[in-house]
Amino acid sequence: MKSWxxxxxxxxxAVMAAGIMTGCGGEKPAASSAASGKPVLKVATxxxxxxxxxxxxxxKDYTGYEIxxxxxxxxxxxxxxxxxxxxxxxxxxxxxxxxxxxxxxxxTATKERAEKILFAxxxxxxxxxxxxxxxSPVQSVNDMTNGQEIAVQVGTTAAAYAKDxxxxxxxxxxxSDVIMELTTGGAAAGILxxxxxxxxxxxKGQGKFKVIDVPDSKVQYxxxxxxxxxxxxxxxxxxxxxxxxENGTLNKIHEKWFKTPVPDMPATAEEALGI
Numbered sequence: 001m002k003s004w005x006x007x008x009x010x011x012x013x014a015v016m017a018a019g020i021m022t023g024c025g026g027e028k029p030a031a032s033s034a035a036s037g038k039p040v041l042k043v044a045t046x047x048x049x050x051x052x053x054x055x056x057x058x059x060k061d062y063t064g065y066e067i068x069x070x071x072x073x074x075x076x077x078x079x080x081x082x083x084x085x086x087x088x089x090x091x092x093x094x095x096x097x098x099x100x101x102x103x104x105x106x107x108t109a110t111k112e113r114a115e116k117i118l119f120a121x122x123x124x125x126x127x128x129x130x131x132x133x134x135x136s137p138v139q140s141v142n143d144m145t146n147g148q149e150i151a152v153q154v155g156t157t158a159a160a161y162a163k164d165x166x167x168x169x170x171x172x173x174x175x176s177d178v179i180m181e182l183t184t185g186g187a188a189a190g191i192l193x194x195x196x197x198x199x200x201x202x203x204k205g206q207g208k209f210k211v212i213d214v215p216d217s218k219v220q221y222x223x224x225x226x227x228x229x230x231x232x233x234x235x236x237x238x239x240x241x242x243x244x245x246e247n248g249t250l251n252k253i254h255e256k257w258f259k260t261p262v263p264d265m266p267a268t269a270e271e272a273l274g275i
Contacts, residue, residue, distance in 0.1 A: 039080070040080050041070075043082065044091050044094045045066075045067070045084070045085060047064075047083075048177075049106045049196060050175075050196060051196070051258075052066040052124075066104050066124070067104070069244075069253055072244055072249050076243050077236055087173050088156070089173070091107065095227045096227060101233060102226055102237070103224060106193065107223065107225055108156070109122060109220075109223040109273060114275060117225045117226060119224070119226075119234075120238055120269060121238045121267055122272050124222040125219060125263050126194055126195055126222060127217040127218065128158055129192060129193070129211050129214060130191055130197075130213075131182060131200060131205070131209055132188065133185075134210045136210075140212060141212070144167055148189075150170065150189055150190065150191065151190035151191075152169055152170070153171075153174060153178055154171040159171065170186070191214070195258065197211045198211060
């Protein structure tokens, strides 16, 4: 009994010492999951972006292509995942304040954003598309600059594109709000990433809406984001993504959600952005 008590005392002392050491400065270690004891990867997402990240039908869990990729990456890294659901325009501030470790929310890697945060290797290739009612007079992007309201999600590349084209923008916090606005007739058209547009047309929008190509929309890449001072985590995630590509896991997840093989993509965000 005395030996057991002594062991317990020493273990408690070790935990307290570790806490004191952490409080003295240096890099803060990842928190551990009480259930598994594994380090926790804290991930910010905006779970309104079907089919990438959204809530399950019972509202109890997160699901989607990007959610599956996050979980596969975390498994490769030997970590548990803790999701935090926040507004899209709050993602970068959450990284900068160290409130989370990583973002996973259909965020396009851009040079402008790369001035504020680090990006992991791309995990998805996309471009922009227009969604409008099937009988809409809008036939091309050129028909969207006549003053009619165009729905976009604030802070996205779609919003930036619409602004550059001089469109009359109607901003929304979530991509699901953009789709809702279209279904209620509150906007003449909306601009979304192509997979989200295609998914809507194939499901709730089938027979009611159409997708219009955006010819001058360049190929873009979705990537996880990190604080500028967390280069180590960026490299760790990059290594995990490379492993998922190599062992076929990323391809399996891509085929599960999009019924197509994952395309070849740059090995790093720096390569994708030319920086």
